[in-house]
Amino acid sequence: MSNPTKENIADWFKGLQDSICERLEILDGKSGFVEDQWERSEGGGGRTRTIKDGDLIEKGGVNFSAVFGPTPSKILEALKLEKSDFFATGVSIVLHPKNPWVPIIHMNVRYFEMDTGTWWFGGGIDLTPHIVVTERARMFHKSLKEVCDKHNESYYKDFKRWADDYFYLGHRKETRGVGGIFFDRLTEKEQITKLDRWEFVKEVGLSFVPIYTDAVAKLRDKEWSEEDKLWQGLRRGRYVEFNLVHDKGTKFGLDTDGRTESILVSMPPHAQWHYDFRPENQTHHKTQSLLKKGIDWINY
Amino acid sequence: MSNPTKENIADWFKGLQDSICERLEILDGKSGFVEDQWERSEGGGGRTRTIKDGDLIEKGGVNFSAVFGPTPSKILEALKLEKSDFFATGVSIVLHPKNPWVPIIHMNVRYFEMDTGTWWFGGGIDLTPHIVVTERARMFHKSLKEVCDKHNESYYKDFKRWADDYFYLGHRKETRGVGGIFFDRLTEKEQITKLDRWEFVKEVGLSFVPIYTDAVAKLRDKEWSEEDKLWQGLRRGRYVEFNLVHDKGTKFGLDTDGRTESILVSMPPHAQWHYDFRPENQTHHKTQSLLKKGIDWINY
Numbered sequence: 001m002s003n004p005t006k007e008n009i010a011d012w013f014k015g016l017q018d019s020i021c022e023r024l025e026i027l028d029g030k031s032g033f034v035e036d037q038w039e040r041s042e043g044g045g046g047r048t049r050t051i052k053d054g055d056l057i058e059k060g061g062v063n064f065s066a067v068f069g070p071t072p073s074k075i076l077e078a079l080k081l082e083k084s085d086f087f088a089t090g091v092s093i094v095l096h097p098k099n100p101w102v103p104i105i106h107m108n109v110r111y112f113e114m115d116t117g118t119w120w121f122g123g124g125i126d127l128t129p130h131i132v133v134t135e136r137a138r139m140f141h142k143s144l145k146e147v148c149d150k151h152n153e154s155y156y157k158d159f160k161r162w163a164d165d166y167f168y169l170g171h172r173k174e175t176r177g178v179g180g181i182f183f184d185r186l187t188e189k190e191q192i193t194k195l196d197r198w199e200f201v202k203e204v205g206l207s208f209v210p211i212y213t214d215a216v217a218k219l220r221d222k223e224w225s226e227e228d229k230l231w232q233g234l235r236r237g238r239y240v241e242f243n244l245v246h247d248k249g250t251k252f253g254l255d256t257d258g259r260t261e262s263i264l265v266s267m268p269p270h271a272q273w274h275y276d277f278r279p280e281n282q283t284h285h286k287t288q289s290l291l292k293k294g295i296d297w298i299n300y
Numbered sequence: 301m302s303n304p305t306k307e308n309i310a311d312w313f314k315g316l317q318d319s320i321c322e323r324l325e326i327l328d329g330k331s332g333f334v335e336d337q338w339e340r341s342e343g344g345g346g347r348t349r350t351i352k353d354g355d356l357i358e359k360g361g362v363n364f365s366a367v368f369g370p371t372p373s374k375i376l377e378a379l380k381l382e383k384s385d386f387f388a389t390g391v392s393i394v395l396h397p398k399n400p401w402v403p404i405i406h407m408n409v410r411y412f413e414m415d416t417g418t419w420w421f422g423g424g425i426d427l428t429p430h431i432v433v434t435e436r437a438r439m440f441h442k443s444l445k446e447v448c449d450k451h452n453e454s455y456y457k458d459f460k461r462w463a464d465d466y467f468y469l470g471h472r473k474e475t476r477g478v479g480g481i482f483f484d485r486l487t488e489k490e491q492i493t494k495l496d497r498w499e500f501v502k503e504v505g506l507s508f509v510p511i512y513t514d515a516v517a518k519l520r521d522k523e524w525s526e527e528d529k530l531w532q533g534l535r536r537g538r539y540v541e542f543n544l545v546h547d548k549g550t551k552f553g554l555d556t557d558g559r560t561e562s563i564l565v566s567m568p569p570h571a572q573w574h575y576d577f578r579p580e581n582q583t584h585h586k587t588q589s590l591l592k593k594g595i596d597w598i599n600y
Binding site: 036048050052059061170171172233237240241244245251254257260261263264265267268269270271272273274275276 | 336348350352359361470471472533537540541544545554557560561563564565567568569570571572573574575576
């Protein structure tokens, strides 16, 4: 097999969006995706697909985009790149479930290339339970490790730590959820070719639906209390804080005049803030205590 | 009268917090403030007072703080200041009303001084109606102009424009609300002494309760629909976006390890996000159309 071109990658991502949306509609069983196609005046565009008021998913988005043109100066500065045209494509997903027992999930696969020849892949999958069910966190990490181990034995360890560091709310001194894997600027290195990186990124994309299906199984039908619903609202508040204060993708998107509605499709349907809330419910209290870096979920 | 010392200013601000809380409790008529005193390990502290589930105010905070110590390096860089100790004191208020017809209000008065001798005042009052009632926006600006005109005939014009520019969501291409006045780094200048600045800042602080009382009169008992309540949730979402993405005070506070619960007391009790929402209700649609800079509210 030869190295993929940027067109190959964008086409494959587009197909991934199709297949994920199709399978998520089946999983949800009630609601369907609505598509908005959009164009970017400087070059390229995307397909934003949103779903709401489903049996499983209260609000979610599965975005595909492939954009190109002169690299915005803010990106050149932040990434310390020379002035040149760029091409960026990716699939990005955030699903907010109705049931507080079901975790929020986020997945992203992306490719970036400059006319100068510089290129890299990025992405990851991470889980944000409103209520941590430790056995499920273990299963989730085990699946990610399997995906990683097929490609490189250091990937899981490295990308798990990267996720712990990335999905961290410094101002709350807590992680966003139970983490997962995160990677960025993966390029050629020693024995690892561009094709190797691409095969790995494809595997991450393809693993999303089975991993999410496992993560929601049974939990989606679990009964919840008013207290759980409030806790979900407060945890969603933290999700908003992470995305608006810390998330680099969101910040770049908003800074560089990206399509706001597509970027903020990650926002939850509702969020709540109470002053200095301290959970009395034991399950919620335990969740709070597990929002920290460095937990070895596989052996938890 | 002689120039106020930093202790004079902090004492006066503390008294302002007391008097505002007392009068807001009377205005609300149902709920009361709860106080949290806190200390900052590097020096100083504050009194965070919060109110919830009132007849008028669903969630609100009236903060006082007076902090000092070595200036955090992020502040030195951002404000281009020489390394030195600082002293900062202020009162900051955000009130989220229950009724969607009642506007969100924000007020801040603050004083900053460096051991090098540099000092300035900052502050302002601005209004964020969920539903703009143009006559009320006019009254609000008229009151602010009266406050300003007692001190300097250029203040209202300058500080109104400053508020338009500051309370602007670039990523939404809309203002946060109908603006008000905003000023920062007010120091001595030509004929204006430190005492003049201080008298103005005090006047702004003292004007808050009467202005808010006018702004809520009658509106607090106005009936609302489910559609209004949803619209309030979405507008509150924009308030969250402004505070977390754009507001410099929030950003500095979170960046410099400030007390997170006191900083984020500005968050609404609930907020909502719908993908690409477009208001069909005429009143809401009109509100959206009025969220722009440069409206001459006094002659609107």
